[in-house]
Amino acid sequence: MRVIAGKARRLNLKTVPGMDTRPTTDRIKETLFNILQPEMLDCRFLDLFAGSGAIGIEALSRGAAEAVFVEKNPKACACIRENLAFTKLAEGGKLLNMDVLQALRSLEAKGAFDCIFMDPPYNQELEKEVLLYLKESETADENTLIIIEAELSTDFSYVTELGYELLRVKEYKTNKHIFLKKRK
Numbered sequence: 001m002r003v004i005a006g007k008a009r010r011l012n013l014k015t016v017p018g019m020d021t022r023p024t025t026d027r028i029k030e031t032l033f034n035i036l037q038p039e040m041l042d043c044r045f046l047d048l049f050a051g052s053g054a055i056g057i058e059a060l061s062r063g064a065a066e067a068v069f070v071e072k073n074p075k076a077c078a079c080i081r082e083n084l085a086f087t088k089l090a091e092g093g094k095l096l097n098m099d100v101l102q103a104l105r106s107l108e109a110k111g112a113f114d115c116i117f118m119d120p121p122y123n124q125e126l127e128k129e130v131l132l133y134l135k136e137s138e139t140a141d142e143n144t145l146i147i148i149e150a151e152l153s154t155d156f157s158y159v160t161e162l163g164y165e166l167l168r169v170k171e172y173k174t175n176k177h178i179f180l181k182k183r184k
Contacts, residue, residue, distance in 0.1 A: 043114035053080035112141040119149040
Protein backbone atom coordinates (compact mmCIF):
# COMPACT_ATOMS: atom_id res chain seq x y z
CA MET A 1 0.00 0.00 0.00
CA ARG A 2 1.32 3.43 -0.91
CA VAL A 3 0.49 7.11 -1.23
CA ILE A 4 -0.86 7.58 -4.77
CA ALA A 5 -0.26 11.29 -5.46
CA GLY A 6 0.86 14.62 -4.04
CA LYS A 7 3.72 15.56 -1.69
CA ALA A 8 4.25 11.99 -0.41
CA ARG A 9 3.66 10.28 -3.77
CA ARG A 10 4.91 6.69 -4.09
CA LEU A 11 5.89 6.36 -0.43
CA ASN A 12 4.94 2.97 0.98
CA LEU A 13 2.72 2.88 4.04
CA LYS A 14 2.72 0.34 6.83
CA THR A 15 -0.45 -1.58 7.55
CA VAL A 16 -1.73 -3.12 10.74
CA PRO A 17 -0.88 -6.84 10.85
CA GLY A 18 -3.80 -9.25 11.22
CA MET A 19 -7.42 -9.16 10.19
CA ASP A 20 -8.59 -6.25 12.38
CA THR A 21 -8.33 -3.74 9.51
CA ARG A 22 -9.03 -3.88 5.77
CA PRO A 23 -6.76 -1.42 3.99
CA THR A 24 -8.40 0.26 1.00
CA THR A 25 -6.62 -1.01 -2.10
CA ASP A 26 -4.48 1.41 -4.12
CA ARG A 27 -6.83 1.12 -7.10
CA ILE A 28 -9.93 1.99 -5.05
CA LYS A 29 -8.08 4.78 -3.24
CA GLU A 30 -6.99 6.25 -6.57
CA THR A 31 -10.56 6.18 -7.89
CA LEU A 32 -11.86 7.74 -4.67
CA PHE A 33 -9.35 10.59 -4.76
CA ASN A 34 -9.94 11.24 -8.45
CA ILE A 35 -13.52 11.99 -7.36
CA LEU A 36 -12.44 13.98 -4.27
CA GLN A 37 -9.57 15.97 -5.81
CA PRO A 38 -11.59 19.21 -6.27
CA GLU A 39 -12.38 19.13 -2.53
CA MET A 40 -8.82 18.56 -1.26
CA LEU A 41 -6.99 21.89 -1.43
CA ASP A 42 -6.82 23.37 2.10
CA CYS A 43 -9.70 21.20 3.33
CA ARG A 44 -10.28 19.92 6.86
CA PHE A 45 -10.47 16.13 6.51
CA LEU A 46 -11.80 13.71 9.13
CA ASP A 47 -10.80 10.04 8.81
CA LEU A 48 -13.04 7.89 11.04
CA PHE A 49 -12.12 4.25 11.76
CA ALA A 50 -8.75 5.27 10.29
CA GLY A 51 -6.90 1.92 10.42
CA SER A 52 -3.42 2.59 8.99
CA GLY A 53 -4.33 6.23 8.22
CA ALA A 54 -3.89 5.74 4.47
CA ILE A 55 -6.98 7.74 3.46
CA GLY A 56 -6.23 10.77 5.66
CA ILE A 57 -2.56 10.65 4.65
CA GLU A 58 -3.58 10.63 0.98
CA ALA A 59 -5.74 13.70 1.70
CA LEU A 60 -2.79 15.50 3.34
CA SER A 61 -0.48 14.52 0.50
CA ARG A 62 -2.96 15.99 -1.99
CA GLY A 63 -3.26 19.36 -0.25
CA ALA A 64 -5.61 19.02 2.73
CA ALA A 65 -4.71 21.59 5.39
CA GLU A 66 -5.55 19.23 8.24
CA ALA A 67 -6.49 15.59 8.74
CA VAL A 68 -7.89 14.27 11.99
CA PHE A 69 -7.53 10.50 12.38
CA VAL A 70 -9.87 8.64 14.73
CA GLU A 71 -8.92 5.10 15.66
CA LYS A 72 -9.42 3.20 18.91
CA ASN A 73 -7.06 0.26 18.23
CA PRO A 74 -3.69 1.12 19.87
CA LYS A 75 -1.71 -0.94 17.28
CA ALA A 76 -3.42 0.92 14.45
CA CYS A 77 -2.66 4.25 16.17
CA ALA A 78 1.03 3.33 16.34
CA CYS A 79 0.86 2.51 12.62
CA ILE A 80 -0.76 5.90 11.85
CA ARG A 81 1.95 7.73 13.84
CA GLU A 82 4.70 5.85 11.95
CA ASN A 83 3.06 6.54 8.58
CA LEU A 84 2.63 10.25 9.34
CA ALA A 85 6.27 10.52 10.41
CA PHE A 86 7.57 8.54 7.43
CA THR A 87 5.60 10.65 4.92
CA LYS A 88 6.63 13.87 6.72
CA LEU A 89 2.95 14.84 6.99
CA ALA A 90 2.68 14.66 10.80
CA GLU A 91 2.39 18.44 11.14
CA GLY A 92 -1.02 18.42 9.43
CA GLY A 93 -2.28 15.32 11.19
CA LYS A 94 -3.98 14.93 14.55
CA LEU A 95 -4.63 11.48 16.01
CA LEU A 96 -7.47 10.74 18.43
CA ASN A 97 -7.03 7.30 20.02
CA MET A 98 -10.64 6.75 21.08
CA ASP A 99 -14.06 5.50 20.08
CA VAL A 100 -15.54 7.33 17.08
CA LEU A 101 -18.58 8.75 18.89
CA GLN A 102 -16.41 9.90 21.81
CA ALA A 103 -14.07 11.57 19.29
CA LEU A 104 -16.96 13.29 17.51
CA ARG A 105 -18.20 14.69 20.84
CA SER A 106 -14.67 15.99 21.55
CA LEU A 107 -14.62 17.74 18.16
CA GLU A 108 -17.86 19.68 18.72
CA ALA A 109 -17.56 23.47 18.61
CA LYS A 110 -14.35 23.24 16.56
CA GLY A 111 -16.11 23.87 13.26
CA ALA A 112 -17.38 21.70 10.45
CA PHE A 113 -15.09 19.48 8.42
CA ASP A 114 -15.02 19.78 4.63
CA CYS A 115 -14.79 16.00 4.16
CA ILE A 116 -15.61 13.17 6.52
CA PHE A 117 -14.53 9.68 5.45
CA MET A 118 -15.47 6.53 7.34
CA ASP A 119 -14.62 2.90 6.77
CA PRO A 120 -16.21 1.17 9.77
CA PRO A 121 -16.09 -2.58 10.44
CA TYR A 122 -18.65 -4.21 8.18
CA ASN A 123 -22.06 -5.51 9.28
CA GLN A 124 -22.21 -3.67 12.60
CA GLU A 125 -24.27 -0.66 11.43
CA LEU A 126 -21.66 1.70 12.84
CA GLU A 127 -22.06 3.96 9.81
CA LYS A 128 -25.71 4.44 10.78
CA GLU A 129 -24.73 5.37 14.35
CA VAL A 130 -22.27 7.94 13.02
CA LEU A 131 -24.82 9.38 10.58
CA LEU A 132 -27.38 9.67 13.38
CA TYR A 133 -24.82 11.57 15.44
CA LEU A 134 -23.68 13.82 12.56
CA LYS A 135 -27.29 14.73 11.79
CA GLU A 136 -27.33 17.05 14.85
CA SER A 137 -23.58 17.74 15.04
CA GLU A 138 -21.61 20.89 14.26
CA THR A 139 -18.74 18.76 12.91
CA ALA A 140 -20.74 18.43 9.67
CA ASP A 141 -22.82 21.04 7.90
CA GLU A 142 -24.62 21.17 4.53
CA ASN A 143 -21.27 21.75 2.77
CA THR A 144 -19.53 18.74 4.36
CA LEU A 145 -18.99 15.82 1.98
CA ILE A 146 -19.47 12.53 3.83
CA ILE A 147 -18.04 9.38 2.25
CA ILE A 148 -18.72 5.89 3.58
CA GLU A 149 -16.86 2.77 2.49
CA ALA A 150 -19.07 -0.29 2.92
CA GLU A 151 -19.76 -3.79 1.64
CA LEU A 152 -21.77 -3.95 -1.57
CA SER A 153 -24.75 -5.44 0.28
CA THR A 154 -24.93 -2.67 2.92
CA ASP A 155 -28.33 -0.96 2.82
CA PHE A 156 -28.37 2.84 2.81
CA SER A 157 -32.06 3.32 1.95
CA TYR A 158 -32.55 5.12 5.30
CA VAL A 159 -30.20 8.06 4.60
CA THR A 160 -32.82 10.38 3.08
CA GLU A 161 -35.09 9.82 6.11
CA LEU A 162 -32.18 10.94 8.32
CA GLY A 163 -31.90 14.20 6.37
CA TYR A 164 -29.07 13.39 3.98
CA GLU A 165 -28.89 13.82 0.24
CA LEU A 166 -27.41 10.81 -1.58
CA LEU A 167 -25.05 12.36 -4.13
CA ARG A 168 -23.39 9.31 -5.61
CA VAL A 169 -22.73 5.59 -5.20
CA LYS A 170 -19.50 4.19 -6.64
CA GLU A 171 -19.42 0.39 -6.70
CA TYR A 172 -16.35 -1.84 -6.95
CA LYS A 173 -16.05 -5.65 -6.99
CA THR A 174 -16.57 -6.21 -3.27
CA ASN A 175 -17.42 -2.82 -1.75
CA LYS A 176 -18.74 0.65 -2.51
CA HIS A 177 -18.40 4.32 -1.62
CA ILE A 178 -21.49 6.30 -0.70
CA PHE A 179 -21.28 10.11 -1.03
CA LEU A 180 -23.67 12.17 1.11
CA LYS A 181 -24.36 15.71 2.26
CA LYS A 182 -26.74 17.02 4.89
CA ARG A 183 -29.83 18.49 3.30
CA LYS A 184 -30.25 22.25 3.79
